[in-house]
Amino acid sequence: MAEWEDGFWSSKDGLRLHYRDYPAKAGSTRPPIICLPGLTRNARDFAPLADRLAGDWRLIVVELRGRGDSERAKDPLSYVPVTYLEDVTALIAEAGLDRFVLFGTSLGGILSMLISATMPGRVAGLLLNDIGPAIDPAGLVRIRGYVGRGGSYPTWLHAARSLAEVHAVAYPDYTLDDWLGMAKRLYRLTPAGRIVADYDSAIAEPFKVPGNESAGDLWPLAEALKPIPALLVRGGLSDIVSAGTADRMQAELPLLERVDLPRIGHAPTLFEPECEAAIDRLLARVGRAG
CATH class of the missing domain: 3.40.50.1820 (Alpha/Beta hydrolase fold, catalytic domain)
Structure with a gap:
């Protein structure tokens, strides 16, 4: 790295x-x-x-x-x-x-x-x-449909599966490891131990x-x-x-x-x-x- x-x-x-x-x-x-x-x-x-x-x-x-x-x-x-x-x-x-x-x-x-x-x-x-x-x-319609919706997840696996549900059409050949990699690029772990999107929903x-x-x-x-x-x-x-x-x-x-x-x-x-x-x-x- x-x-x-x-x-x-x-x-x-x-x-x-x-x-x-x-x-x-x-x-x-x-x-x-x-x-x-x-x-x-x-x-x-x-x-x-x-x-x-x-x-x-x-x-x-x-x-x-x-x-x-x-x-x-x-x-x-x-x-x-x-x-x-x-x-x-x-x-x-x-x-x-x-x-x-x-x-x-x-x-x-x-x-x-x-x-x-x-x-x-x-x-x-x-x-x-x-x-x-x-x-x-x-x-643009697709993006407006998911941006800012918020939500949190108990584990990285849950976050990865959520990404897969939203974006599978864009990455039809992705494996679970690929989705986990994307989740760790796009989400962060809060002090409370939840996984959330790393941007302001506003x-x-x-x-x-x-x-x-x-x-x-x-x-x-x-x-x-x-x-x-x-x-x-x-x-x-x-x-x-x-x-x-x-x-x-x-x-x-x-x-x-x-x-x-x-x-x-x-x-x-x-x-x-x-x-x-x-x-x-x-x-x-x-x-x-x-």
């Missing part, structure tokens, strides 16, 4: 936010990789990736407000992309990062596209994990506000992505990124490589063998670009 240091920074509205900082070897001149998790995810979601890449690369694994060890928001309606963007922009400024690579899963990928558009010339490489400028409405509140039913049209962001070496990882069973959206991304983004993973839905783990090979190719391109 790769070692990391805990880092903290402050949001504009005074929250103490957390990230894991996996260092590179002394003297490395490679740009750091900023990892941005999905809606209900936390820093542990990127732990297998960090175990493989840390040392060769510095990884800064962000926990968005209300997730993991980041403080929960006082205003639940601040759980929206524009506020997350402000938070991550503040981290980039505070850490003094000039150029960086962005790895974004789902919501983290939306933020990665927004950062690429608002910080032109500073993104050295981009990985979009099962996300694109258009989001399938069916996937992140669901903005979905209830009229007009927040979708992320909107993000295709205008595509122009800013054109000069960036990029990788789209798409689950072959994804209900978030359609094959048509992936086709259009390939047509409009000349530096984009696309990898479709069969029999996986939303979202791939990034430690599938095909994924690891594609990530290595992306980082090789980043290295050649300087």
Whole structure:
């Protein structure tokens, strides 16, 4: 397991936010990789990736407000992309990062596209994990159906079985060990000995506000992505990124490589063998670009 240091920074509205900082070897001149998790995810979601890449690369694994060890928001309606963007922009400024690579899963990928558009010339490489400028409405309906529901479990096995009931369609080949691994990435043990989701259930509140039913049209962001070496990882069973959206991304983004993973839905783990090979190719391109 790769070692990391805990880092903290402050949001504009005074929250103490957390990230894991996996260092590179002394003297490395490679740009750091900023990892941005999905809606209900936390820093542990990127732990297998960090175990493989840390040392060769510095990884800064962000926990968005209300997730993991980041403080929960006082205003639940601040759980929206524009506020997350402000938070991550503040981290980039505070850490003094000039150029960086962005790895974004789902919501983290939306933020990665927004950062690429608002910080032109500073993104050295981009990985979009099962996300694109258009989001399938069916996937949003599914996500709204489970996010924020809460609940607790007496054992990790119970938590794993609950995940399997909700997400089996996305991972039809998962074994019990796979579900246990996911549970330990997504849940935490409370002092009372219960297993609970490691995020503030209030992140669901903005979905209830009229007009927040979708992320909107993000295709205008595509122009800013054109000069960036990029990788789209798409689950072959994804209900978030359609094959048509992936086709259009390939047509409009000349530096984009696309990898479709069969029999996986939303979202791939990034430690599938095909994924690891594609990530290595992306980082090789980043290295050649300087």
